[in-house]
Amino acid sequence: MIELAGVSHKFGEREVLSELDLTLREHRIGVVGSNGSGKSTFARLLNGLQVPTRGTVRVDGLDTRKQGKAVRKLVGFVFQDPDVQIVMPTVAEDVAFGLKHHGVPKGDIDARVDAVLAEYGLTEFRDHPAHLLSGGQKQLLAIAAVLSTGPQYVIFDEPTTLLDLRNTRRISRLLHELPQQLVVISHDLDLLADFDRVLVFDAGRLVHDDTPDRSLTHYRALHAEL
Structure with missing residues (x-):
């Protein structure tokens, strides 16, 4: 499980997250909030891409501040813009790059790449x-x-924002099929409607934490007041 204890985070003098105490156990957890609410910073704290200014984040007991490399083997992160994440010239090379950096033996990489591309319809x-x-x-x-x-947890930051309806539905189906624990940050409320839990952030604070129907109702009410 992922645990946050007394977590706050600042950029310079500006506090973007304040006093989070959370335990994340559920299979699929959604995160919503307006732009600037702190939700993307929250996501990056979960695998050590950022470490908190105060407090601790632990993944299966590992402290992201002290054991970041081990944490990132457990927690995968999918960015909103895939161009940020794609680092190699070809599709096969990009998949192989990650496998190499996670210690997969050189002789096994080609077979692993072929299997992954087949699974996600990218062989051609x-x-x-x-x-x-x-x-x-x-x-x-x-x-x-x-x-x-092979991560045990996967964080998705706005996985459908740049997609058309067909690909949004494709990614939505994939999120519902994955066995890993997922934390999904999204403005697409329909995507999160049948998740196990939804967190609502506003102005750097967690303001609601409940089932999707209650959390999304709260979130809509926040925006209705604006």
């Missing part, structure tokens, strides 16, 4: 320039590259 694009894929294909590649390394 094996030698295709990765940055020339469509938006939906790029997002699938980013997800495939993260999942190929």
Whole structure:
């Protein structure tokens, strides 16, 4: 499980998250909030991409401040913009890159790459320039590259924001099928409607934490007052 104890975070003098005490156990957890609410910072704290100014974040007992490398083997992160995540020239090379950095033996990498591409419908694009894929294909590649390394937890930051309806539905189905514990930050409230739990952030604070129907009702009410 992921635990946050007394967590606050500042950028300079500006506090973007304040006094979080949370235990994340559920299979699928959604996170909502307006722009600037702190939800993306929260996401990055969960695998050590950022460490809190105060407090501690632990994943299966590992402190993200002291054991960040071990934490990132457990917690995969899929960015909102897949172009940020795609680092190699071709589709196959990009998947292989992550496997190499997670210690997969060199002799096993080609077979693992082939299996991952087949699983995500990307086999025909094996030698295709990765940055020339469509938006939906790029997002699938980013997800495939993260999942190929075998994380136990996966954080998704706005996984459908840049996608058309067809690819949004495809990613939605994938999120519902994954066995890993997921934390999904999204403005797409329909995507989170049948999750196990939804957290609502506002102005750097967690203001609601409940089932999706109650949390999303609270979130809509916050925006109705604006």
